[in-house]
Amino acid sequence: MSEDYEKQILAWFEDFHLNPEVSWKEFRTTQAIADILDNLGVTYRLFPDVTGLIAEIGEGDDVIAVRAEIDALWQEVDGVWQGNHSCGHDAIISMALGALLYVKDKRLTKKLRFIFQPAEEKGNGSIAMIERGAIDKVSHLFGIHLRPVEELPMGRVSASIHHGAAIFLEGKVHGEDAHGARPHQGKNALDVVVGLHQFIKSIYQSPFEAYSAKLTKVIAGGESLNIIPGSAEFAIDVRAQKNEVLEKLKDRIDHGINSLKDLYGVDIEWKWSDFTPGAEVSTEAEEIAEEAIRNIAGSEALAPPVITSGSDDFHFYTIKNPKLKATMIGVGAELQPGLHHPKMTFNRSALDLGARILAETLLRA
Incomplete structure (x- = not known):
């Protein structure tokens, strides 16, 4: 049988x-x-x-x-x-x-x-x-x-x-384009994304906890190599073994993005999705x-x-x-x-x- x-x-x-x-x-x-x-x-x-x-x-x-x-x-x-x-x-x-x-x-x-x-x-x-x-x-x-x-x-x-546990963030930077010879006239979205990358790599939780946060998507710029892009799209993958650790990571990233808005003088919109406990x-x-x-x-x-x-x-x-x-x-x-x-x-x-x-x-x- x-x-x-x-x-x-x-x-x-x-x-x-x-x-x-x-x-x-x-x-x-x-x-x-x-x-x-x-x-x-x-x-x-x-x-x-x-x-x-x-x-x-x-x-x-x-x-x-x-x-x-x-x-x-x-x-x-x-x-x-x-x-x-x-x-x-x-x-x-x-x-x-x-x-x-x-x-x-x-x-x-x-x-x-x-x-x-x-x-x-x-x-x-x-x-x-x-x-x-x-x-x-x-x-x-x-x-x-x-x-x-x-x-x-x-x-x-x-x-x-x-x-x-896992959760994902999708966001967009709204700055201003500028000529490559006149960067002071724009607000470079790539500067913001690089700042974001550095920020999420500087988030520390207890070394006894398993967790990670990393950029998984960046889209910026076009065919013209002499234009500094004012807008960029990005995504972040955030994971932790415990639900409460994931929530702390999420709060830190929200706070960091708000700080980057003020630091670079740009608008950043973002949303969290697909939370899995x-x-x-x-x-x-x-x-x-x-x-x-x-x-x-x-x-x-x-x-x-x-x-x-x-x-x-x-x-x-x-x-x-x-x-x-x-x-x-x-x-x-x-x-x-x-x-x-x-x-x-x-x-x-x-x-x-x-x-x-x-x-x-x-x-x-």
Whole structure:
């Protein structure tokens, strides 16, 4: 039976892998999952205004949930811009559906809810699912994700992934153009951007905290090399392992930009977007996952918690409902060169292992 399930999980993966769809446009992916659920006789809810769906099995008032993200990235692969599942969401869908296969004929005393969520890569798909009742009455929430080789080797599984927090800033400097021979007649936007770069590199938090802030985009000037640009666009990527450290960084950057406006006599407009909170891992949920890993793969397979500077909107579920007990399982799968790399590959035999561990976790919860 397990062998048949593994073949099915791999077949599902292959279909999702060959048909990637970017955030909020996962129309075929949503329909493909719905078709699979129809074949399994599982009830689900679709939504008229967003992609994704929520399925449920079992009985009772208590609800245990698992979340699987379904979107792909838009990136350049061999010179062609296209949808690409380089973050492994095709694997996550397949493991979640595989877990459903393993538990659907068990005697369940609680409801098991499967949240197939759109737009994780946009950082706000979880909010859309929360608004549509995804975690109503849910006591425990689990996620699962393949991890790069430098975090977990093949066959090792972690009961928790401690993602960092992230937020992004986009801004524009409004100065005045000037002739290259008469810089005193203008207000050079590049001076402001360089000042901003120096400022964010001089922000210091406790050395015991993990954090970073860096410019990720600068657009200024045109074809005429003798014109000093008065306007420039810029972007900043800000990350921290803890949510409170990220908030301090954000406040310091706001204060610094206001100071640069006065220093250079220019106007600067900016906005923050795509905040993704850091992990709030439940000890109880983590212990449930640990026991599941030991039972399915043996004690030698259990790895320590994964600490990563990457972010995931999974953690909005706990931010919006602090009583929710949640953790995300990390699966070693020989994944390389890394997540979001256009040529990302992994050992597909990890899919069935992940599905069985996730199923055991849900049953133990």
